Amino acid sequence: MTNPHRTHKRVTIADVAREAGLSPTTVSHSLNGIGQVDPRTRQHVKDVAARLKYRPSVRAQRLRTGKSHAIALLSSMPAAVSAGESQLGFFTELAMGLARKALLSGYVLVLAPPMDQCDPLALMDIDGAILLEPAPDDPIARELEERGVPCVTVGGEPGPDNIDLQHAAAADLLLRHLLDSGARRPGLILGASGRASQRSFHERYLAMAGARGFAPAVGLAAEEEGEAGGQRAAARLLAEHPGLDALCVPIDTFASGALRAIGEAGLRVPGDLLLATRHDGVRARTCQPPLTAVDLHLDAVSHAAVQRLLRMLGHETQDAPLGLPAPALVARRSTGA
Template structure:
């Protein structure tokens, strides 16, 4: 037995007493349609149960109405074993905002191999904290795909959401000193992401301001917690007077906690540990990690809004500043 016949645009046109073109313009919000006519068309479409064909809309507009969110960071730091973290928090908030605007979101997860970006049918992309020579943004730009980044890309003039890295760094360093730390080491990731560059500059000024000899070490991003642990183990062996570690990446902070324990020291009594991102790792590590609320949900929503504005050709500022970060003190620095 055949199912119910799906109403067509011609049925709506007859019911509203207008042309097919007028129906199309009225329902898609294009062209000049008298408000009363638009209301009549919408009413007829609703009564008939008419739903525009998404495939037809795509063919007319040339848009897929799909955005992508891409991580340029290795899986070991972007998500880790749980697959939850900075990347997925951004993706979830971005997906919600995109859907409210009638766009779907493709999540391109962190991969150990290059993601198949050339096969994605997308209108635009959000790239999370790209490195200076990030191949992801280069490949997307070569395809002419509009891009917005979370955090600026060093050496590139792309629209971005400002996560206020210098303020985040100062929050962490000031807190460590307020908790009694006097020999604070900085643990950065390999590469030239804007977050690392900004944090290093803030740390240098902080060290000079307090008469503290700077002590900066790097860990390979691809190793995540393990390389963070190794870097901190070497750091503590060479500089036993270190009493605090400011880790640029939460995975490194977890590794630092392991290295402190392996040396027979305690967190925070002997060595305080603080990190940037207040995510799953910060909340579940023992002891829990002092971190910063970056307001990632708002940042992700802003990235989507900026990308959509650029797709529409709307004149808007190309840098969106996120709300001020706030410190989340926990046991790794306060002991409670």
């Protein structure tokens, strides 16, 4: 009878090296994707390790290298807009793709939602970080720099360590769709944080207003107010500009709040007013009516962000393609689709 509590001798790097006829250093470099190792040698080592059922000791790796093999997803966006009440917002959806890619690359992803009560970086042992849509002079970005933690931003300022969410292209898609769907005077509701996405939407909106000849109408909401802030901003904008026949609301939490304000004003979507948001997430899909949105290709964004961070951490990995897929419009009933 097999003893269920029987322990088996753990296969070590030395065992793999002996079987492969190579030095432990070459085996270690081959398995960890570091150093200059011939691709055929690297594959030979992986084949031998698989045959011996070698499993690396994560604890030993950390002690030996001084690395945690952990990366974090961080954001200064309040949870009210980055996740919302369902906790299934933009931040969480991006995290799923990042976690998959990180694990395939030998890293675990630490999810650190925005918190006012503590400093998450003081509690984490991480090798690098991915920072989602940093604000101007973002406190988390500043602390990462002070701590010397390598960081890739997603949707931040243009630069070699930023993954571009193509804000201007997303703005043009939504605004043109609203106008092509019959809107004559669309309004815009933005977050007041000054993040790159909100600035891009504002710039493209003003340019579109000038090109199409409609008077701009822009409302602002504080991110920490979440859906209620979007609702109040929409109510004010509709009261101040009764001729509006569409709203572009890039932050989906604000968009669902705007939908409430529209209903309270006795208007119907899409019958009286068209409504569109940026992120094609759970909120956009489950609103009634479902909201027209933009597919930002978060899987590709996740892949690119992890690849870029691994490169910064010294791993031999090919960078993701420079050209991410272009944002794609997902038309729904909120704009008459």
